[in-house]
Amino acid sequence: MKCLLLALGLSLMCGNQATDIPQTMQDLDLQEVAGRWHSVAMVASDISLLDSESAPLRVYVEELRPTPEGNLEIILREGANHACVERNIVAQKTEDPAVFTVNYQGERKISVLDTDYAHYMFFCVGPPLPSAEHGMVCQYLARTQKVDEEVMEKFSRALQPLPGRVQIVQDPSGGQERCGF
Numbered sequence: 001m002k003c004l005l006l007a008l009g010l011s012l013m014c015g016n017q018a019t020d021i022p023q024t025m026q027d028l029d030l031q032e033v034a035g036r037w038h039s040v041a042m043v044a045s046d047i048s049l050l051d052s053e054s055a056p057l058r059v060y061v062e063e064l065r066p067t068p069e070g071n072l073e074i075i076l077r078e079g080a081n082h083a084c085v086e087r088n089i090v091a092q093k094t095e096d097p098a099v100f101t102v103n104y105q106g107e108r109k110i111s112v113l114d115t116d117y118a119h120y121m122f123f124c125v126g127p128p129l130p131s132a133e134h135g136m137v138c139q140y141l142a143r144t145q146k147v148d149e150e151v152m153e154k155f156s157r158a159l160q161p162l163p164g165r166v167q168i169v170q171d172p173s174g175g176q177e178r179c180g181f
Contacts, residue, residue, distance in 0.1 A: 025098040025112050030066035032117040037061050037141040041152065043159055045136045053079035056105055057125060057137040062086075069093070072100055101129075113158050119143055120151045122158050136162065 039060040044050045049057040063075040072091040077084050091100035091110050098112040106128025115121035120142050127135030140155040142148065 025114060028098040028112050028115070029117070030070065030072060030097075033064050033072075033112075033115060033121060034066050035143070036063050037121065037143065038145045039139055040142045040145075040147055041140040041155060043138045043162070045162065049135060049137050055079075057135075059087075061139065061141055074102075113138070114154070119148065120154075122155055124162075138162070 042050050042058065044057065049055055052058070059076045059078045061074060061076050065073040065075070067073055067090065070093045072093070074089045074091055075086065076089065077086050079085070089102055089104055091102045093100060100110045102108055102110055102125075104125075108128055109126040111124050111126070113122040113124060120140065122138065122140055124136055124138040138159055140152065142151070
C-alpha cells in the first residue's frame, strides 16, 4: 500500500501544469450515489490544502443525499478549532450530470470522475472560480472503511493527468470515523 501511494505521488509530481480536472463520468445516477461513504484517500495539487487536520480542504465525506431539485447534499466532517465539526453543503447541479458547483471557501467545481455506486467513488474539487491558481483536491470514497488495493490502483490511474506537484494523504484513521484530534 505504501509503495503504491509513493508510486502514485511520484508519477503525479511529473504531470504538466494545466488545471484541468481529469475526464468525468458521462452519466451519474444521483439515487445510486446516495448513502454512507468513507474518505479513504485524498490527493492535492498543493499539500497545504491537506497537511493538517484544519487544512482548508481536508474534509471527510460521510453521506451523500440527492435533493428533489437534482442537487446533491454533502454531509461531511472537518476540523475547526481542534474540534470535529459536521457540515452540510449543497452542491448545485450543472448541465453535466457528473459536475456540480459548491460555495465552499469560494465557488468551486466538483467533478465525479468514476464510481461503481456499490463500492467506490472518485471525485475532484477544483480551485475557486474564476481562477488560474492550482488548488485541486481529489478523494477516493468507499462504502466501507476497508481500502481495496485494486480500487486504489484505479484511483491512481484516474489521477495520472492531474497537474503539478500532487501529494497523497492516506486516511490515517486506521478505518475509524474521524476528524481526529
